[in-house]
Amino acid sequence: MEALRTLFPASDFTLLAAILALPALGALVNGLFGKRLGKEGVRLMALAALGGSFLASVLTYLLLPAEGKLTWTAWRWISIQGRMGQSIPIDVAFSVDALSGTMMLVITGVGFLIHLYSSEYMKNDPGFHRFFAYLNLFCFAMLTLVMGDNLAMLFVGWEGVGLCSYLLIGFWYGEDKNAAAGKKAFIVNRIGDFGLLVAMALIVYYVGTLRFDGIQSGASSLLQNVKIWPIGNMSSGTLPGFLHFLLPEQPVTILAATAVGLMVFLGCAGKSAQIPLYIWLPDAMAGPTPVSALIHAATMVTAGVYLVARLSAVFVLSPAALAVVAVTGALTALLAATIGLFQNDLKKVLAYSTVSQLGYMFIGVGVGAFAAGFFHVFTHAFFKACLFLGAGSVIHAIHVRIHDTDRSQDMGNMGGLKAYMPITRWTYLIACFAIAGLPILGSGFWSKDEILWKAFTVDIMAVSAPGVSQWMWPSWLGRAIYWAGVTGAVFTSFYMFRSYFRTFHGEFRGWKIDPTWKDPGHGHGHDDHGHDDHHEEHGEITGPVPHESPLPMTIPLMVLAAFSIGAGFLVAEPIHVAPLAHKLEPVFALSSRAIRQREGTEGLLFPMMLPGIAAFLAGTVGAMVVYQNRRGEPERRFATMFPRLHRLIYDKWRIDELYDATVVGMVDALADIFTIADKWIVDGILAKFTAALVGFFGTVLRAFQTGRVQVYAAAMVLGLVGVGWFMVKPHADATVNDEALRRSGEVKLSAAPGLGYSYRWDTPGVSETTFAKTTEHTVKLDPGETKDVTLRVRNAWGSESSETFTLTRPAGGRRGATEPGALPAPQPPTLPTGTIPAERIPDLIQPKGLQ
Structure with missing residues (x-):
């Protein structure tokens, strides 16, 4: 290790360049030469690129100092001018500490397993090389995001993963719904990106740097008031009378730290699918299932949580911003959990589960438990990737006979698969235990219950500054968030085991199994989407015996299932086993000073774990009774007794329809107005009228431009006559x-x-x-x-x-x-408004030149 530290000094750790360059090289080679390399060459290039990056990431993590970080600066990008006239350099620079180092291991480690899984899952897809070029490019962009030493580099990676998400979600762009899902994800994320850009501008203005170290050390500069109303010279009097009640008469100010925190969180809400910008993530299931496992479970959607944790020194200055983060997370966790209760599409269940779990992560960072919130990011990467890949394994088996994408993902066409797919069944069950919070053995038990415990005991102290007043959390808010989290945990256990029992237990409902059935010629892989047959037989169909997925798909499942159990012991605070927490302590040392435990809760750690355990048991047992013992009859009875409520929940509370009727409808109406303006004003007047005018004058001029010398001579004579007439006529002027x-x-x-x-x-x-x-x-x-x-x-x-x-x-x-x-009379001098010094009054009254 000492030799490596000498070879790679902490201030010039060039190994970071290799970590970034390898996936970028894989994307370049597969993107340009993938067709010539063939599928085996593409597989080798993609796996070698990310595998090498993973090994380098492991070595980097081992070389991390106990405190401090490893840095590497490539070059000076640009310099901008601050408000005090100082030059603010922005470098293409990267750094790694315990926080970003852990994220690197997740990105490259889980990413490698998903690449291995995809090499089999996508082997029959005609866009095989394009898919792996996108996956490698995504990993490069995600590494840029977490390794960037400043907000500018983070934003480059932030936009990069947004682009790759668009490309991967709409990978099968031949179907309109897939292309629409990609566009929806891209557009919704742009809304959040606006907030992040505003936050970056505010940080440059008040702190004078975009480097994370500089933001942390200069965060106190944000403890000053910012006027948000009136804007410029605007006032309530400038608005129509019927709008006066909307805006206050007096100026409104907020803390600069609050403004930065809210704008940062707007960006995070878009990237990490929080209310009201969560609507893109469920639609993102239109992409291949490995995409869901990589982007929408393990990496990109957790980027928002990572950013809040990275800027923890800013957020702790504003209890109001933290409250917005925590409350939004709690509401998102509850809303998404209720939607997951009745979904039939297996991937959609996992999608809303992801949205809900992201809500728990934001609860963690919102209550000031940054390490706990980030730890749930870590454990979630394993059990959710395992769940998505397990779902992909099931869909891969169903797609052998049911080639329609939607029907192959419908749990109504599954059931009884535990007898045919034992590895997929057991790994999926382990991941269900992990996300539901099985005591001790489920990694979600340690991370989610840690978040709930912190929410119940939180006491956020307001940082004081001269002339600044802070809003304080009411005493009941942390407990309300805790109970909302417990309620969401009940729903989580219920819908996850509902998916498990409906998929693996009972009778197989996909088709009538015929051991002698032969494939009539359709490709075996699930992902022959370019040739999907959407004209399936109706009624009972026959098909082969479902079978387990190949080793390249089951090996990642087993590895992820093992980490779904073992990862929880990296921060098992109640039993005092928390190596990852100790590693993260220096990162959040400054921020933790503003967070303390509420008095009177010191001895409640183990008692407050009981509601979480009860939530696990209630959801799990409830799902077992409803779907294992009674074959879903209680759900059907509920749908019969409360059809409108059941349909409303199944329709995702019709939030998308609400957006279509309001935001989308307003944008469409605005687009129609501009379309009419373009047609009649731009095309009709500016284009067609001016063209007609030019044409008219051209027609007139053509009558004179005949090419005949006699006509031109006559025109010259007429011109000379006109000039002569002007010269002959006298002009009286003076x-x-x-x-x-x-x-x-x-x-x-x-x-x-x-x-x-x-x-x-x-x-x-x-x-x-x-x-x-x-x-x-x-x-x-x-x-x-x-x-x-x-x-x-x-x-x-x-x-x-x-x-x-x-x-x-x-x-x-x-x-x-x-x-x-004649000349006009001079006006008397105008006195300037405002306060005038007494010694200037005589000069203002007596104009110069008239003494």
Whole structure:
């Protein structure tokens, strides 16, 4: 180890470059040369790339110092200017501490198992090489996200996983619903990304850096008030009267830390599928099942939890932001758990389970238990990946005979598979125990109950600052979140074991088993989606004996099932076995100072575990009674007695329909308005009218542009005649000079010269009788007097022209309004508004030049 530390110093740990470069290389090679390499070559390239990255990640984790981190800077990217004029460098830099190092192991370790599983699961898909290029690219983007040493690099990875998610969810883009699911995920995540961008701008403005170390050390700069209303010069008075009640009359301020926390959480809610932006994740099940295991269970959807944990030093400054995170997590956990109760699509059940478990993670980080929330990210990666891959194994078996995608995922076409798929059955059962919280042996028991315990005992202290007042958590909030979590745990146990019993117990409902059945020629793999047969036989069909999946699919299941049990002992606080917690302590050392245990709860650790255990037993036993003993009859009776409620829950509380009627409908209406504007204004007026106008003038000009010399000569003659007429006609024009009007009352007029011009000036009482060459004429005005002066001009050909000028001298010697030749009177000086120093008042009253 010492030799490796010498080879890779902590401040220039170039091994991080290898961890990033290997999956990027795999994506490049498979993307460009995959078809030529063949499926075996693509498999080898993808597995070697991620396997090598995993080994390097393990070595990096072993070399981590007890405190501090390993860093590597590639190059200086850009520099931006802060509000104080300082230069803020943004580097392409990466670092690893206990938090990001653990995430690296999850990404590369679980990712490798999913790559191995996919190599068999997708072997008959025509887009095999494209699929693995996307998977490798996704792992590269996710590693960039967690290894970035600053928010800018994290955002690069953040957008990268969003792009890869879009590509993988819509992988089978030949079907409209799959392409629509990919677009839905992409668009909803862009809403969250807006919040993250705003948060980054606020951090740059107030803290002056995007480096995580700098944000942590300078987080106190966020303890100042920020005005959020009125915006600029806007006020309630600028709004229509019927909207006045919406906005307060007085200015509204919030803490800068609260603004940053809420904007960060908006980004996290989009990426990690929290209310109200959770709607994309269930639709993401349109992608291949390994995609669900990798992106929507083990990595991308947990990026939001990772970011909140990474910025824990900011969140602990704002109890209000933490409350929003925790309450949103609790509501999401409950809502998604209720939707999972009656779903029939096996992948949809797991999708809503993921949304619900993400809610528990946000409860953890929201109550200030950042290590506990992150630990649930860790355990969830194993048992949820195991569940998704187990579901994929089942779907792989069903797809042998039922080639329709939706029907092959319907639990109504499963049942009794424990006799045919023992490895899949046992690994799926172990993962169900883990997520439901089987005491001691289920990893979810340790992580989820740790979160609930922290929620019940939390006491978040407000950080004080001069002139800053903080909102404090009411005493009941933590306990309310605890009981919401316990209720959600009951639902979790129920719907997970409902899926288990309906899939593996009872009688097989897929088809009538015929051991002599032969495949008529359809590809064996589930993922021949490019050739799905959606015209399945109706009524009873016959098919082969269902069989267990091949080793490349069952080996990852067994490894993940083992970690679903063993991972819980990495943070088993009640029995004082918590090596991962000790590893994470330096990361959250600063943040933990703002969190303390509520008085009077010191001896309640083991008693408060009983409700969690009771929730596990209630859900598990309830599912066993309903679906194992009574074959689902209570659910059918419930649907008969309460059809509207059952249908409402089955329809996911019709949240998507609500969005379609409001947000989507509003956007569609706005799009229709702009479509009409584009059609009639842009196309109709700006394009077609202007084109018609140009065409009209072109038609007119074509009548003259005949190419005949006679026509052009005639036009030249007409032009010369016009110019000659202008030159022959006299023009009476003069300039008026009234500079001496105030002093002597004199106004001087100067006539414009011309060829052979002679002039005559006529004023009241004085009229010249002859024309002369005199171009200037002076008029004397008394105060208050007005005179009309007429200029007559005769040219060399005897033609005449005239122009009259009205001159006025204001009474009292001031300049007044004029006709031609007079000047307006000056206005009195305007005093500036606001407070004026007394010594400036004389200068403002007495204008310069009039002393």
